[in-house]
Amino acid sequence: MGKQLHLGLFIYPGGHHVAGWRHPSVAARDILGFEFYRRAAQTAERGLFDLFFIGDMLAAREKDGRVVAEGALNNIDSVSISAAVGAATRRIGVVATLSTTYNEPYAIAERFATLDHLTAGRSGWNIITTANDEAALNFSRKNHMEKTRRYQRAAEFVDICTALWDSWADDALTGDRARGMFADGTRIRPIAHAGESFTVRDALCQPRPPQGWPVLVQAGGSPAGVDFAARVAEVIFAAQTRLEEARSFRAAVQARMPACGRDPQALRVLPGLMPIIGATEAEALRKEAELNALLHPAVGVWMLSEQLKFRLYDFPLDAKLPVADIRATGSAWTPRVASLLDRAEAEGLTIRECGRMVAATRSHGSVVGTPEQVVEHMATWLDAGAADGFNIMPPYFPSELDLFVDQVVPLLQRRGLFRAEYAGTTLRDHLGLARPARA
Ligand SMILES: Cc1cc2nc3c(=O)[nH]c(=O)nc-3n(C[C@H](O)[C@H](O)[C@H](O)COP(=O)(O)O)c2cc1C
Numbered sequence: 001m002g003k004q005l006h007l008g009l010f011i012y013p014g015g016h017h018v019a020g021w022r023h024p025s026v027a028a029r030d031i032l033g034f035e036f037y038r039r040a041a042q043t044a045e046r047g048l049f050d051l052f053f054i055g056d057m058l059a060a061r062e063k064d065g066r067v068v069a070e071g072a073l074n075n076i077d078s079v080s081i082s083a084a085v086g087a088a089t090r091r092i093g094v095v096a097t098l099s100t101t102y103n104e105p106y107a108i109a110e111r112f113a114t115l116d117h118l119t120a121g122r123s124g125w126n127i128i129t130t131a132n133d134e135a136a137l138n139f140s141r142k143n144h145m146e147k148t149r150r151y152q153r154a155a156e157f158v159d160i161c162t163a164l165w166d167s168w169a170d171d172a173l174t175g176d177r178a179r180g181m182f183a184d185g186t187r188i189r190p191i192a193h194a195g196e197s198f199t200v201r202d203a204l205c206q207p208r209p210p211q212g213w214p215v216l217v218q219a220g221g222s223p224a225g226v227d228f229a230a231r232v233a234e235v236i237f238a239a240q241t242r243l244e245e246a247r248s249f250r251a252a253v254q255a256r257m258p259a260c261g262r263d264p265q266a267l268r269v270l271p272g273l274m275p276i277i278g279a280t281e282a283e284a285l286r287k288e289a290e291l292n293a294l295l296h297p298a299v300g301v302w303m304l305s306e307q308l309k310f311r312l313y314d315f316p317l318d319a320k321l322p323v324a325d326i327r328a329t330g331s332a333w334t335p336r337v338a339s340l341l342d343r344a345e346a347e348g349l350t351i352r353e354c355g356r357m358v359a360a361t362r363s364h365g366s367v368v369g370t371p372e373q374v375v376e377h378m379a380t381w382l383d384a385g386a387a388d389g390f391n392i393m394p395p396y397f398p399s400e401l402d403l404f405v406d407q408v409v410p411l412l413q414r415r416g417l418f419r420a421e422y423a424g425t426t427l428r429d430h431l432g433l434a435r436p437a438r439a
Pocket residue numbers: 054055056057075097127128129130131132147219220221222223224225226237238239272334391
């Protein structure tokens with residue numbers, strides 16, 4: 001059997017298209033209720049997805065002194081949702097996102113150990129350093145920590161968490177009623193960490209998680225992010241939109257893994273993919289055009305300003321993107337923003353057009369076409385070594401996820417590109433990742 005894909009469902013309130021929440025089939029108020037998440041998770045499990053994933057946002061979308069009310073809701077607490085969804089499913093993994101910049105390691109180690117116990121080994125942690133600068137102002141700080149320092153803190157943070165998960169040996173819980181011994185104290189090893197950012201001096205308050213550690217996921221593409229990924233990530237949620245970029249990104253992380261004492265095969269890279277599916281290509285294109293017509297230009301300008309670190313609010317919408325002025329700021333952009341600038345310059349794109357491009361897919365990849373065309377796209381990326389699978393980002397919920405599960409998954413299975421049933425019970429089983437031995 002050839003190589004098979006791994007599939008994540010990236011849930012987002014309303015949908016991944018920025019205007020998805022305005023689609024007539026979506027009820028904005030329902031996005032906060034459990035039913036929205038339950039239905040999506042059970043559908044993804046019916047489609048044999050590896051995992052269900054939610055992000056984390058620690059600031060409202062405030063810009064220029066006002067909340068950007070034209071955009072949909074941001075992410076709401078991911079661990080709460082994961083625990084609830086975990087109780088409504090039996091096999092699919094649940095990946096929650098928490099920031100290493102605005103949390104303490106002991107609390108995070110405890111929360112993910114609990115999630116892993118509650119779900120019998122189906123949890124994963126998307127480790128982020130937090131993308132938006134405004135979060136600092138909500139956490140008693142004046143500025144968002146500089147990126148290199150954020151990733152240094154993240155590395156120390158994760159080392160502490162893994163040591164805490166390892167503090168109980170797998171056989172430490174004995175439950176020996178006769179002798180009155182809940183655990184074998186000689187098999188519990190407190191840690192003694194004193195480092196740059198943290199001091200922690202205890203064992204974890206609960207036994208080792210069923211998976212040893214939750215699956216460690218990462219989602220940053222900067223050089224510091226890549227170094228961090230090579231060191232710790234077992235799954236990467238990537239955002240490259242072109243095959244060649246994705247292929248070299250995956251190769252770059254893998255090339256750095258041996259120096260960190262890791263096997264390059266122990267990595268699953270899942271680029272985000274927003275499929276807009278139609279019975280014919282023309283129908284899919286029509287659906288995309290309908291969604292883009294719902295896109296509020298203010299959202300495009302806001303997202304573009306944020307990504308370019310350049311205020312575009314006072315420019316006319318139909319002016320050309322001022323690429324020279326933007327470059328003159330000397331900001332350090334992520335590769336995906338840099339490639340947007342190149343394209344805007346080459347094609348003379350306007351602010352409205354660039355805003356639409358950034359906003360429509362939230363800077364992830366998309367494929368618009370028939371189920372066969374979606375499968376072809378995925379197969380090509382898998383073959384080229386550009387991806388180990390995809391983080392599926394339906395433009396709106398629930399109907400577009402249903403369409404993917406009912407029409408794309410069976411085609412993938414027929415071509416031998418996707419599992420016909422779950423082979424194991426844990427998220428590590430689904431992803432083909434080894435359970436870490438206790439250090
Ligand atoms: C699929 C995906 C999901 C992400 N989810 C979040 C998130 O929920 N919260 C967040 O603050 N950043 C999130 N990010 C942003 C990254 O963690 C990171 O901050 C951003 O990609 C910039 O990475 P870099 O700083 O390494 O360049 C996500 C990125 C990707 C690709």
